[in-house]
Amino acid sequence: MNTPHRIVTPMRRVRGLGAARSGTRDFWHQRVTAVAGIPLTIAFMIIVIALMGRGHAAVAQILGSPLVAVVMLLFIVNTAYHMWIGMQEIILDYVHDDRLKLPSLMANTFFVFAVAFASAFAVLKLSFGV
Amino acid sequence: MADPEAPTVDGASRPLSPHLQIYRLTLTMAMSIAHRLTGAALYFGMVLVAWWLIAVAAGPNAYAGLAWFMGSLFGRLILFGYTWALLHHLLGGIRHLIWDTLHGLEPVERERLAAATLVGSIGLTIVIWGIGYLVMGGSR
Numbered sequence: 015m016n017t018p019h020r021i022v023t024p025m026r027r028v029r030g031l032g033a034a035r036s037g038t039r040d041f042w043h044q045r046v047t048a049v050a051g052i053p054l055t056i057a058f059m060i061i062v063i064a065l066m067g068r069g070h071a072a073v074a075q076i077l078g079s080p081l082v083a084v085v086m087l088l089f090i091v092n093t094a095y096h097m098w099i100g101m102q103e104i105i106l107d108y109v110h111d112d113r114l115k116l117p118s119l120m121a122n123t124f125f126v127f128a129v130a131f132a133s134a135f136a137v138l139k140l141s142f143g144v
Numbered sequence: 145m146a147d148p149e150a151p152t153v154d155g156a157s158r159p160l161s162p163h164l165q166i167y168r169l170t171l172t173m174a175m176s177i178a179h180r181l182t183g184a185a186l187y188f189g190m191v192l193v194a195w196w197l198i199a200v201a202a203g204p205n206a207y208a209g210l211a212w213f214m215g216s217l218f219g220r221l222i223l224f225g226y227t228w229a230l231l232h233h234l235l236g237g238i239r240h241l242i243w244d245t246l247h248g249l250e251p252v253e254r255e256r257l258a259a260a261t262l263v264g265s266i267g268l269t270i271v272i273w274g275i276g277y278l279v280m281g282g283s284r
């Protein structure tokens with residue numbers, strides 16, 4: 015018992031705050047965005063179904079109306095954050111080599127920002143009618 | 145988890161838990177995998193949402209192109225799959241949130257919840273598409 019042994023306990027992981035260096039914050043935010051996502055996703059589905067098959071003018075007008083636009087923006091922002099955390103979790107589960115892990119995490123961030131900004135911009139443009 | 149390769153205090157190597165392929169596939173396990181797969185599918189599916197919104201914002205011509213694609217058989221298949229994935233992930237997510245409160249974890253309960261996720265998502269998908277075709281007369 016007196017030779018120095020390497021004893022790795024979960025404490026080491028906690029000190030390093032996990033593979034993404036951010037502790038349990040992501041886990042909690044994943045739950046918060048999941049809870050918020052329940053009504054927002056249902057609202058999103060109702061909006062899509064209501065717009066199905068309508069002409070361009072009607073779709074543009076409805077999507078740009080304040081209530082629908084705000085719900086769509088909330089759905090976009092909430093989902094973007096939720097799926098960013100979710101994909102990061104998937105990447106951290108399967109990709110262990112830093113040379114691949116860091117670019118994958120970056121690509122996740124780029125993808126989410128691109129999709130979210132494109133979607134949000136379109137809704138805002140329809141709302142402000144420019 | 146601790147490093148499985150690390151020697152224990154007495155110097156013996158630690159036993160490893162069985163490999164994924166050694167487990168018998170259970171319903172809860174399959175639903176867990178399905179939750180991850182639908183999450184990943186929806187992740188890339190958000191491109192469709194962005195495309196849809198951008199097309200509407202871009203004007204009638206861009207929208208006509210999107211409407212044509214979504215109305216095609218291939219487009220409808222994608223939308224049908226997207227509907228199911230969204231509903232399955234939504235119900236699976238609710239199941240996860242229930243489990244997070246330490247409810248529904250007993251053997252019979254968790255099997256029921258997992259089955260409810262599958263039956264519910266398939267049933268709701270059919271109901272929604274049924275409404276879409278019957279009440280709204282399909283593609284207008």
Ligand code: HEM
Nearest residue numbers: 048051052055097100101103180183184186187237238240
């Ligand atoms: C289009 C919308 C959505 C997208 C793109 C999305 C995406 C994802 C992704 C990529 C993951 C990671 C999967 C994993 O780690 O196995 C995830 C996990 C999760 N999602 Fe979603 N999601 C969406 C909607 C929702 C909604 C509406 C809920 C509401 C209940 C929800 C609840 C959850 C939960 C609880 C987890 C964590 C599961 C776990 O820890 O294993 N998601 N989501």
